[in-house]
Amino acid sequence: xxxxxxxxxxxxxxxxxxxxxxxxxxxxxxxxxxxxxxxxxxxxxxxxxxxxxxxxxxxxxxxxxxxxxxxxxxxxxxxxxxxxxxxxxxxxxxxxxxxxxxxxxxxxxxxxxxxxxxxxxxxxxxxxxxxxxxxxxxxxxxxxxxxxxxxxxxxxxxxxxxxxxxxxxxxxxxxxxxxxxxxxxxxxxxxxxxxxxxxxxxxxxxxxxxxxxxxxxxxxxxxxxxxxxxxxxxxxxxxxxxxxxxxxxxxxxxxxxxxxxxxxxxxxxxxxxxxxxxxxxxxxxxxxxxxxxxxxxxxxxxxxxxxxxxxxxxxxxxxxxxxxxxxxxxxxxxxxxxxxxxxxxxxxxxxxxxxxxxxxxxxxxxxxxxxxxxxxxxxxxxxxxxxxxxxxxxxxxxxxxxxxxxxxxxxxxxx
Numbered sequence: 001x002x003x004x005x006x007x008x009x010x011x012x013x014x015x016x017x018x019x020x021x022x023x024x025x026x027x028x029x030x031x032x033x034x035x036x037x038x039x040x041x042x043x044x045x046x047x048x049x050x051x052x053x054x055x056x057x058x059x060x061x062x063x064x065x066x067x068x069x070x071x072x073x074x075x076x077x078x079x080x081x082x083x084x085x086x087x088x089x090x091x092x093x094x095x096x097x098x099x100x101x102x103x104x105x106x107x108x109x110x111x112x113x114x115x116x117x118x119x120x121x122x123x124x125x126x127x128x129x130x131x132x133x134x135x136x137x138x139x140x141x142x143x144x145x146x147x148x149x150x151x152x153x154x155x156x157x158x159x160x161x162x163x164x165x166x167x168x169x170x171x172x173x174x175x176x177x178x179x180x181x182x183x184x185x186x187x188x189x190x191x192x193x194x195x196x197x198x199x200x201x202x203x204x205x206x207x208x209x210x211x212x213x214x215x216x217x218x219x220x221x222x223x224x225x226x227x228x229x230x231x232x233x234x235x236x237x238x239x240x241x242x243x244x245x246x247x248x249x250x251x252x253x254x255x256x257x258x259x260x261x262x263x264x265x266x267x268x269x270x271x272x273x274x275x276x277x278x279x280x281x282x283x284x285x286x287x288x289x290x291x292x293x294x295x296x297x298x299x300x301x302x303x304x305x306x307x308x309x310x311x312x313x314x315x316x317x318x319x320x321x322x323x324x325x326x327x328x329x330x331x332x333x334x335x336x337x338x339x340x341x342x343x344x345x346x347x348x349x350x351x352x353x354x355x356x357x358x359x360x361x362x363x364x365x366x367x368x369x370x371x372x373x374x375x376x377x378x379x380x381x382x383x384x385x386x387x388x389x390x391x392x393x394x395x396x397x398x399x400x401x402x403x404x405x406x407x408x409x410x411x412x413x414x415x
């Protein structure tokens with residue numbers, strides 16, 4: 001018997017049937033049950049029958065021109081471009097390793113989510129086939145150009161399938177790199193399709209509905225609650241993944257989500273103003289300066305850690321509270337700024353605004369040349385600084401000015 005075979009196992013009066021997975025020890029069998037969960041069985045005194053050989057043989061996805069797929073068109077439906085970068089929503093179990101691996105094309109996702117049928121015309125395209133921890137600024141640039149090409153070719157909306165771990169960074173990058181006349185909706189799943197609790201179908205369906213709506217911004221569409229009732233629509237520059245595994249892991253910081261999609265009724269609603277469809281012309285500024293560091297200040301941070309960033313093109317610091325670091329670090333920051341390295345201060349607090357005018361430390365940081373990051377999320381500030389360094393002359397002024405909803409007018413209770 002080999003991994004990928006469907007087997008029946010009996011031991012101590014208990015019976016199990018499923019697909020054999022690789023085991024990390026020679027003493028145990030690992031079987032994936034029909035419900036999606038795995039069971040480990042002691043090999044000793046276990047009776048195993050191979051019911052069917054090579055039930056699962058999954059080949060790695062290819063790249064190149066074949067990564068574009070087309071679906072038969074209905075002139076009465078809008079056209080949605082499905083762009084895959086990998087991640088759990090485009091993942092399945094690899095029965096050679098027992099691990100979840102990203103290897104579906106966008107067209108495979110259409111086959112895997114039949115509920116998408118009849119909602120739109122679809123064009124499928126693969127930009128990358130990676131788990132999101134492997135995302136890079138170069139892939140961001142490739143993705144921005146792919147989205148631009150799809151919209152230019154007539155897509156009425158774009159859905160980007162992306163791993164959840166770094167989705168907020170990529171969504172921010174697209175918000176700064178693209179002026180879009182149509183919705184660009186990021187989605188993913190916390191749990192792969194082989195699990196009974198997978199969120200991939202609802203997230204995909206709600207994302208397509210959002211991509212057909214009138215909000216022409218970069219959005220993140222994920223479960224709003226732990227139930228299969230609605231998805232939240234988060235502005236791409238204000239969202240953060242706040243839980244490792246819960247289905248409603250994503251939250252808009254400082255406010256309620258911009259909107260939501262009801263799964264049953266398919267109604268798309270918005271709570272606040274947004275950029276309307278066709279309000280701007282399609283444009284792209286995809287240049288990035290990748291040599292930007294994000295440094296988290298903690299008590300005891302050695303000044304050498306900051307000094308080591310002297311070759312960086314820019315630095316974002318996650319300071320404490322209103323945006324502070326140890327006073328001994330301020331001269332180092334001043335030297336970095338004097339050497340031509342912009343330093344942006346954000347806060348490691350989840351909500352609120354940086355203000356360097358309250359305490360002496362803050363005023364000294366301003367004198368050293370620190371740029372206040374307003375209420376930008378630290379990760380968003382890093383992406384924005386990468387974009388600003390490559391595209392504008394007045395970097396400090398740009399970092400202070402909201403471009404894609406990353407800075408709100410003022411911090412206030414939820415409205």
